[in-house]
Amino acid sequence: MTTAIRALAVHETAHAVVGHLLGATILNVTLNAKLRDGTTVIAQGFAPQKWGESVLMALAGGTAQRMVEPGRSMLDDPHHPDWANDTEKAEMLYSSRVGVIGTEGASDVEEDRLFAELECAAHRATAAALCTSELWLIIEAVADRLINNCCRLSGEELARTTDAMPTERARVALKAAACSLNNYRPNT
Numbered sequence: 001m002t003t004a005i006r007a008l009a010v011h012e013t014a015h016a017v018v019g020h021l022l023g024a025t026i027l028n029v030t031l032n033a034k035l036r037d038g039t040t041v042i043a044q045g046f047a048p049q050k051w052g053e054s055v056l057m058a059l060a061g062g063t064a065q066r067m068v069e070p071g072r073s074m075l076d077d078p079h080h081p082d083w084a085n086d087t088e089k090a091e092m093l094y095s096s097r098v099g100v101i102g103t104e105g106a107s108d109v110e111e112d113r114l115f116a117e118l119e120c121a122a123h124r125a126t127a128a129a130l131c132t133s134e135l136w137l138i139i140e141a142v143a144d145r146l147i148n149n150c151c152r153l154s155g156e157e158l159a160r161t162t163d164a165m166p167t168e169r170a171r172v173a174l175k176a177a178a179c180s181l182n183n184y185r186p187n188t
């Protein structure tokens with residue numbers, strides 16, 4: 001197995017495991033090693049008030065990938081082809097959140113500052129949650145399973161593999177990260 005395939009598997013698995021542990025229904029996870037691409041299909045996205053959960057799921061892939069593959073981070077290289085789509089998704093989430101928690105009548109400069117604050121908070125929260133050793137063990141185990149299962153896992157297989165491991169601390173870390181993002185208010 002090449003390092004690149006392993007990093008790709010960790011990337012896609014991180015999206016799926018983080019989504020699953022935060023309560024999303026994952027339908028399947030697939031890798032296309034040749035195209036260096038992967039897909040996680042979910043039954044339904046998180047509700048708008050679960051903004052933090054959506055952000056964590058979007059950023060988990062690239063953040064996890066950089067933990068196993070050297071190179072510039074997602075925050076330093078947001079439009080890297082390995083995660084350009086994830087960045088785009090996250091940027092739409094920051095913009096929508098600026099509209100919800102931003103001050104009414106705020107200038108463009110103030111809105112840009114809040115966008116940047118949210119971006120930093122989101123990357124910090126994602127990296128901190130992924131450093132939870134229990135969560136990392138789950139991601140590695142599911143990534144192995146994905147590779148050994150011809151690069152495809154159903155939602156049931158993903159849930160079975162994840163829930164066969166201790167998940168309590170990983171869930172707590174992810175819920176705390178989501179909560180801190182959902183409660184984030186601008187620095188004044």
Ligand SMILES: [Zn+2]
Binds near residue numbers: 015061
């Ligand atoms: Zn991704």
